[in-house]
Amino acid sequence: MGTTNKIYLDHASTSYPKAPGVAPRMCEYLEQVGCNVSRGEYETAYDAAEVVFNARERLARLFNFPEPHNVIFTSNVTTALNLVIKGGFHAGDHLLVSAMEHNAVMRPLTQMLEAGVTFDRIPCDESGELQLECIESLIHPNTRAVVMLHASNVSGTLYPVEQVGRICHKHSLRFVVDSAQTAGVFPIDMEGMYIDALCFTGHKGLLGPQGIGGLLIREEFAREITPLISGGTGSFSHLETVPELLPDRFEAGTLNLPGIYGLNAALEYLERIGIDSIRTREQELAARFTAGMERLPGVRVVGSHDAHQKAGIVSLDFGGRDNAELSFLLDSEYGIMTRCGLHCAPNAHKTLGTYPQGTVRFSVGYSNTEAEIDFAVEALHKLLKD
Structure with missing residues (x-):
């Protein structure tokens, strides 16, 4: 299928776009x-x-x-x-x-x-x-x-x-x-x-x-x-x-x-x-994405499900599916950029019970939109039906 429109959900790695100016x-x-x-x-x-x-x-x-x-x-x-x-x-x-x-x-x-x-x-x-x-x-x-x-x-x-x-x-x-x-x-x-x-x-x-x-x-x-x-x-x-x-x-x-x-x-x-505006928006977007994931069987949201009590990061473990394959398909089929793996924090994954497979990490930023989050949720619903 493929897409030329890219959705950047890897802000925990680096923010994009950068601030105006x-x-x-x-x-x-x-x-x-x-x-x-x-x-x-x-x-x-x-x-x-x-x-x-x-x-x-x-x-x-x-x-x-x-x-x-x-x-x-x-x-x-x-x-x-x-x-x-x-x-x-x-x-x-x-x-x-x-x-x-x-x-x-x-x-x-x-x-x-x-x-x-x-x-x-x-x-x-x-x-x-x-x-x-x-x-x-x-x-x-x-x-x-x-x-x-x-x-x-x-x-x-x-x-x-x-x-x-x-x-x-x-x-x-x-x-x-x-x-x-x-x-x-x-x-x-x-x-x-x-x-x-x-x-x-x-x-x-x-x-x-x-x-x-x-x-x-x-x-x-x-x-x-x-x-x-x-x-x-x-x-x-x-x-x-x-x-x-x-x-x-x-x-x-x-x-x-x-x-x-x-x-x-x-x-x-x-x-x-103001950083309060940034935090509020990122947490709202993360909460929207988390709610969409909770409707998907076989998907584990790693860590707290309360997006208003954490940074704008949602890590997913897809159980029987290959996390790396799903991360690849999100990009190649839907233009959604995420990070998959151990995220340079192996003991964190041991603590969370996601070692050695790691997780697919979705991290939102101030520049993301509700439409992008909804598209990512829909893409995962489609991929997990295949």
Whole structure:
């Protein structure tokens, strides 16, 4: 049958389309600015530096963080998590993570086992809900931090970061949060949630381009972290030692300035329309899709069925059918783009009972329409009748 009309339902991987203004602002930098920051004593370089600082300020406001200079730019959330995990913890340290973590946390943490860092997983039930009551029993005298996601990229399940933050504060633990699936959609209050380091990416809910992300980090925690990469920063050039000043300490080399220009435009857009509007729309669309799936026999909606209590992600397991085949047919026959597999989170699937087959993940975005959701539901009804 085939179709030339495409429906994008893979926003948990990356948002598309990007916010209005992102592409023009990136082009503006490349075609009209072009220079570096902290490396040139001329007006254009100063103007570019102002854009970079505006982006830091916008991120600090968005996440209720008091110090824009402690907003560190990296290439993505994975790099930010590696910076914190590999630079901040050492032999003898013990960490806690959830049982639903993405490999952006688990792979660097598993590497750190060789360096003498250990970890335990906070249990989650078969729907992916965190068993909050288990945390304190897992804390040892050498426990240094809790590192966990804000929402699952597999099931969309939201995690009680505010309650976890209170536990961390009570026990003097660092609290590191992976906001890949929530930044720009759900409110995050670093002060109220006792978050010490918030790792983010620009290309998902923030509606910016790929290749730009970072972290917001408290000063006292930053002083405990050894930079993974060092080099020129354009500051303190008389020294061959790494600067102590933030953000320079963690921003060696040339920044992704086209990416920051694009991210700044996306953040302006989010400020105009409000993240509450985005969240409401995405949850309504996910609820509409979930309701359509509940009428289909043999289809398991993985995790909570209440779309208003999670991110805009609906993962399906088709039981006796081949999930990969159905994902392929959705694209080839109906132009519906999804993601199939383990989504870089194998232990999450073990927790949810979908390992090794994985799931077909449908993730909605602010740009999707009710008609697209209805078409996806109808397509699945037709495919499952075959």
